[in-house]
Amino acid sequence: MTVLLVFGLFIVIVTAHNITYLEVPQYGDPRRDAALVCHYVSERGDPPLHSVKWYRDNNEIFRFTPGQQPPTRAFNSSAGGVSSGVCNEHSCAVSVALPRKFNTRISFTCEVSTEGPRxxxxxxxxxLTVAVTLKEDPVITGASGTVQVGEDVLLNCSTKAAMPPANIVWYVDGKPERSDPWMSDNTEVSPADEHGLRSSWRALRVRVGAGRALLEVRCEATQPSKPPYTRSTSTGLMVARSPHLSMYTASGSSSTEAAVVLAGSITVHMFFTYSALSKL
Known part of the structure; x- marks a missing residue:
């Protein structure tokens, strides 16, 4: 990378290494260190590498200076520092302890400099946002048995423990659905476990309307982190139809034949699930 420095009326051209990729996870579990990697390359004519520095917010937490002994140095931080670091002329990887405060957003900066005089x-x-994200899609239960027109179907959506806990929204045929008055209008949350994590659940009662063959229901669980983290599960229920006997007797079939055809024509309830992962 070429850098122009202006001193009075003089323009001095200096070159620096290029940072090709900075690896910082979007979410970090406070129970384990976060792995950060800075990748950089030099171009022909660039001065030698002078140092690589890591900053947490505005505080320097680690430095790699290949011309010094020892070449690496870690700096303590009140919110957690670097537990280990491995660096060379092309990359610098560090492991950083994270604070126990969930939903904290931290900036990590990699700074690469070349030798002087410039x-x-x-x-x-x-x-990086400190959060324990959902590792699995939410689970829908209660959708078993034959679904008939006019039937009330009671479903429940639940998640595994996470932090911050997820808010659950139900969608019926693609539209958000409010719970009945006798149900809680908000997501229920469990007490915290030994790690401070909480699971979530929410019930839904939906009546199967006439004139439809399929009832599509989706449960969407969103953790209110920065940025939000969402996982969802959808369920499709085939609505059973029971043909009238008159449909067959009117065509000239006997009552016995019509009854046999009727029994064989009853639609078997089908249940299928599929999962979708989305990042807002």
């Missing part, structure tokens, strides 16, 4: 500097920044 010490050209480049940097990149990415953000």
């Amino acid at each position: 010490f050209a500097v480049v940097n990149q920044t990415k953000y």
